[in-house]
Amino acid sequence: MKLSDLITPELVDVPLQAADKWEALARIAAVPAAAGRYPADFAATVEEALVLRERSMTTGMENGIAIPHAAIDGLDDLVAVLGLNPVGIPFETLDGAPATIVIGLIIPRSKKLMHIKTLAEIAKLLSRAEVRDRLLRCTAPEEAVAALAELQGQPR
Numbered sequence: 001m002k003l004s005d006l007i008t009p010e011l012v013d014v015p016l017q018a019a020d021k022w023e024a025l026a027r028i029a030a031v032p033a034a035a036g037r038y039p040a041d042f043a044a045t046v047e048e049a050l051v052l053r054e055r056s057m058t059t060g061m062e063n064g065i066a067i068p069h070a071a072i073d074g075l076d077d078l079v080a081v082l083g084l085n086p087v088g089i090p091f092e093t094l095d096g097a098p099a100t101i102v103i104g105l106i107i108p109r110s111k112k113l114m115h116i117k118t119l120a121e122i123a124k125l126l127s128r129a130e131v132r133d134r135l136l137r138c139t140a141p142e143e144a145v146a147a148l149a150e151l152q153g154q155p156r
Contacts, residue, residue, distance in 0.1 A: 016083030
């Protein structure tokens with residue numbers, strides 16, 4: 001599944017305001033609740049799962065990318081959140097750079113294996129410098145959604 005299939009304007013947080021990765025994980029959990037993708041009281045469960053996964057191993061990659069993700073019971077469909085912060089958020093990435101692009105994936109536990117490919121597709125997309133640069137120039141959610149659609153070759 002392409003990132004552009006998952007991200008809608010209400011699932012984009014720009015600029016993602018967080019002092020560190022733990023605050024970023026809280027935002028990743030809160031954004032879908034605010035968008036009506038799951039009940040507000042479910043956000044705490046999502047945040048707890050993201051934190052637990054992050055404590056086991058960082059999801060901060062290289063080139064300013066972090067892809068925090070967790071498998072959750074009680075969810076029917078994959079939910080993705082795009083957070084952009086050109087300044088960057090301390091995230092304990094593999095290269096030590098702050099995370100400027102944070103893609104949160106909240107995965108139904110029953111469909112975990114199905115979405116491993118989605119995770120790989122997102123990592124591959126964000127490995128391209130032109131994709132990262134274009135996304136970081138976006139200042140509005142609609143602009144980020146349009147950029148993703150264009151970058152992934154889909155009509156707007």
